[in-house]
Amino acid sequence: MNDEMHAVGEGPRHEVTLDEGAAGATVPAGRVVESEFASVAVRLDEQGNSVRLRVEDLRSGRVRFLDALELETVVWLEDGHLTQLLDPSHERWRG
Amino acid sequence: MSAHLTDLPPRPDTAGELVDVPDGWEVRDVEQFLFREARLADENDYDGWEALWTDDAIYWVPVDGEGDHPRTTVSIIFDNRSRISTRMKQVKTGKRYAQAPPSNLRHILGNIELIGGRINAAGGTDLEVSANFLALESRARGNQLWGGRTTYRIRRIDGEIRLAYKKVVLVDNDKAVPTLGFLV
Amino acid sequence: MTALVPSPAEVVEGESRYDRLIQPARVHGTLYTDPSIFAEELRKIWHKTWVFVGHESEVPEPNDYVRKQLADQDVVMTRDKDGEVHLLINRCAHRGLQVCDDKAGNSSSFRCPYHGWTYRNTGELLGYPYNKGYGGKNKLELGMGKVARVASYQGFVFGSLAQEGPSLEEHLGAAKGEIDRLVGLSPEGKVSLDAGWLRHQTKANWKFLAENETDGYHPQFVHGSIFGVAGSPIGALYSDNSTAVTRALGDGHSENDLRPEFRTFDEPMRWFGTTPDKVPGYLASMAESYGEDAHRRTVEGAPHVMIFPNLFIAEIQVFNIQPVGVGECVQYSTAVQFAGGHELNMRMVSQSIGSVGPAGMLLADDTEMYERNQRGVEMADPEWLDVRRGLVRETVDEDGFTIGAATDETAMRGFWSHYKSLMEADA
Numbered sequence: 211m212n213d214e215m216h217a218v219g220e221g222p223r224h225e226v227t228l229d230e231g232a233a234g235a236t237v238p239a240g241r242v243v244e245s246e247f248a249s250v251a252v253r254l255d256e257q258g259n260s261v262r263l264r265v266e267d268l269r270s271g272r273v274r275f276l277d278a279l280e281l282e283t284v285v286w287l288e289d290g291h292l293t294q295l296l297d298p299s300h301e302r303w304r305g
Numbered sequence: 306m307s308a309h310l311t312d313l314p315p316r317p318d319t320a321g322e323l324v325d326v327p328d329g330w331e332v333r334d335v336e337q338f339l340f341r342e343a344r345l346a347d348e349n350d351y352d353g354w355e356a357l358w359t360d361d362a363i364y365w366v367p368v369d370g371e372g373d374h375p376r377t378t379v380s381i382i383f384d385n386r387s388r389i390s391t392r393m394k395q396v397k398t399g400k401r402y403a404q405a406p407p408s409n410l411r412h413i414l415g416n417i418e419l420i421g422g423r424i425n426a427a428g429g430t431d432l433e434v435s436a437n438f439l440a441l442e443s444r445a446r447g448n449q450l451w452g453g454r455t456t457y458r459i460r461r462i463d464g465e466i467r468l469a470y471k472k473v474v475l476v477d478n479d480k481a482v483p484t485l486g487f488l489v
Numbered sequence: 490m491t492a493l494v495p496s497p498a499e500v501v502e503g504e505s506r507y508d509r510l511i512q513p514a515r516v517h518g519t520l521y522t523d524p525s526i527f528a529e530e531l532r533k534i535w536h537k538t539w540v541f542v543g544h545e546s547e548v549p550e551p552n553d554y555v556r557k558q559l560a561d562q563d564v565v566m567t568r569d570k571d572g573e574v575h576l577l578i579n580r581c582a583h584r585g586l587q588v589c590d591d592k593a594g595n596s597s598s599f600r601c602p603y604h605g606w607t608y609r610n611t612g613e614l615l616g617y618p619y620n621k622g623y624g625g626k627n628k629l630e631l632g633m634g635k636v637a638r639v640a641s642y643q644g645f646v647f648g649s650l651a652q653e654g655p656s657l658e659e660h661l662g663a664a665k666g667e668i669d670r671l672v673g674l675s676p677e678g679k680v681s682l683d684a685g686w687l688r689h690q691t692k693a694n695w696k697f698l699a700e701n702e703t704d705g706y707h708p709q710f711v712h713g714s715i716f717g718v719a720g721s722p723i724g725a726l727y728s729d730n731s732t733a734v735t736r737a738l739g740d741g742h743s744e745n746d747l748r749p750e751f752r753t754f755d756e757p758m759r760w761f762g763t764t765p766d767k768v769p770g771y772l773a774s775m776a777e778s779y780g781e782d783a784h785r786r787t788v789e790g791a792p793h794v795m796i797f798p799n800l801f802i803a804e805i806q807v808f809n810i811q812p813v814g815v816g817e818c819v820q821y822s823t824a825v826q827f828a829g830g831h832e833l834n835m836r837m838v839s840q841s842i843g844s845v846g847p848a849g850m851l852l853a854d855d856t857e858m859y860e861r862n863q864r865g866v867e868m869a870d871p872e873w874l875d876v877r878r879g880l881v882r883e884t885v886d887e888d889g890f891t892i893g894a895a896t897d898e899t900a901m902r903g904f905w906s907h908y909k910s911l912m913e914a915d916a
């Protein structure tokens with residue numbers, strides 16, 4: 211809970227620019243993947259020694275980097291396991 | 306979409322480059338033209354209204370906000386010049402029951418804004434103008450308040466201002482709307 | 490009211506209320522105006538029988554969803570990750586909030602904005618925030634509401650809110666063949682309804698629409714204004730000289746079978762009001778797919794069929810009729826798109842825009858009639874609507890269906906007899 215409030219406070223404010231010819235918008239944090247339930251910006255980050263995916267929860271400003279192996283793991287996550295992670299009390303709203 | 310889209314023309318609202326407002330247009334003349342167009346519609350002067358249109362006319366009333374591509378998805382109205390003419394002939398039979406008797410109608414236009422110049426298919430530059438409107442319609446069914454934003458493209462032909470394009474985005478076009486029999 | 494006979498609403502010993510209101514040659518005006526009858530229709534028809542909701546092509550990808558209406562129920566049509574289509578009732582199991590707000594989207598799960606309860610797109614509750622308040626995870630046997638039975642035929646998705654009842658195929662009965670006929674005009678044997686929907690608010694009881702869809706008596710009058718101007722030959726199909734027939738297909742379904750007329754002309758695409766040179770790509774694909782039979786298919790054309798209670802296929806348009814109240818309904822309409830349809834698809838969109846929806850040059854006039862009809866039946870006298878046209882000349886065809894002439898009310902009588910059987914059934 212505290213972590214989360216902290217993250218909200220620190221979240222960058224995004225200037226949304228129209229990205230011509232494509233659905234959705236681009237913000238400095240990346241291309242936006244969104245539905246009515248969540249808004250997440252994704253972009254490739256090349257600051258490290260190998261490329262990573264930078265994922266930002268635009269509603270809270272929280273950022274996570276996913277490396278190639280982590281992404282591959284997501285691809286291979288069993289559906290039931292992924293569904294468990296979607297349980298709001300699994301991590302974010304625990305307790 | 307299952308249609309073969311290779312020969313799909315660009316959607317008309319974004320077709321043609323948008324440039325600065327071309328020279329030679331006085332806001333007051335533009336407004337007077339828009340007011341006249343609305344009055345001809347309100348007073349069922351079908352011939353007068355039809356005569357405003359150019360040969361490459363597009364009259365478009367989309368659904369769901371700005372609408373999807375009007376050649377691959379449905380719209381409330383998407384008329385070219387010949388369909389405008391069919392629509393006028395139908396209403397002039399006096400047996401277009403959705404508009405017989407005609408609605409009592411008054412449009413109010415506001416927030417008139419010169420948007421820019423729009424390059425048309427012939428390479429000329431039309432003036433793009435938009436305006437908010439409210440239209441109060443009275444019929445036996447009841448009174449209906451319509452509202453939205455209209456984008457017009459106008460050009461001068463032989464000194465007369467003519468209407469090449471009119472797109473009417475109703476504020477409630479994401480909901481069920483009643484019969485729209487009049488000229489919006 | 491000048492009641493010369495006992496009020497039809499009054500029940501007499503040994504007679505159902507509907508024996509009184511629905512007679513072979515006439516039906517009573519209160520069927521369209523009485524709120525208690527509408528409430529009973531919701532229970533006995535809309536919440537029970539198979540109702541057309543949408544088409545699988547509206548949720549083409551896994552985890553797609555789209556909001557739909559099933560009578561008074563706000564429904565979310567979803568396709569789960571395995572491809573199965575579900576109809577969820579858009580209501581949170583916690584405190585009843587509407588869960589999905591967008592018209593459409595793609596998501597494996599839905600999170601209610603009120604307190605964060607999260608559901609899979611099959612409706613199953615997968616979790617809630619701060620689970621200690623419920624004694625831990627997975628403690629609640631709850632989920633979003635579901636339309637009890639979901640089934641589709643040729644991609645047309647129907648829902649029934651009753652746990653039990655006839656299967657969809659039993660319900661569709663002979664109307665299945667009409668849907669097949671439509672789909673058989675696609676070179677790939679598949680249609681989609683992905684050209685968007687027009688939504689036409691109509692201040693009239695839904696039954697006026699259901700009855701009018703296969704009423705061949707009205708087109709010359711109501712649509713004379715456009716037939717004349719557009720030089721359309723449709724008017725002649727619905728004259729008393731027409732060889733077309735009105736057929737009651739059973740189970741409340743009916744059609745205007747125009748094939749006899751088109752067979753006489755033997756011209757491909759005449760049914761669509763065009764000529765072969767305008768749609769060469771489509772006809773070539775049809776010939777490739779169906780060989781010799783392509784000619785018959787493209788001569789006979791698409792069906793004009795009303796499937797009880799709310800799916801109307803008008804050749805190239807599909808209508809979904811949903812009631813709002815006793816005196817109001819919404820007509821949703823779209824253009825059929827044929828898989829492999831080539832240039833025909835865009836023509837169908839264009840023709841549909843011209844014809845249907847709130848400004849359509851055909852349907853706006855029908856709708857004006859529905860609304861005047863509703864105002865008319867609120868008058869006191871005469872109390873009845875006459876549905877006897879053609880009783881004197883009805884016959885039975887080789888398949889055992891009752892058929893009347895092109896302008897006869899055979900379809901309406903079929904509608905009413907099925908309606909009556911549903912309304913007389915126990916709730």
Ligand code: FES
Nearest residue numbers: 581583584601604
């Ligand atoms: S009402 Fe949906 S989570 Fe509370």
Ligand SMILES: [Fe+2]
Nearest residue numbers: 707708711855
């Ligand atoms: Fe009609």
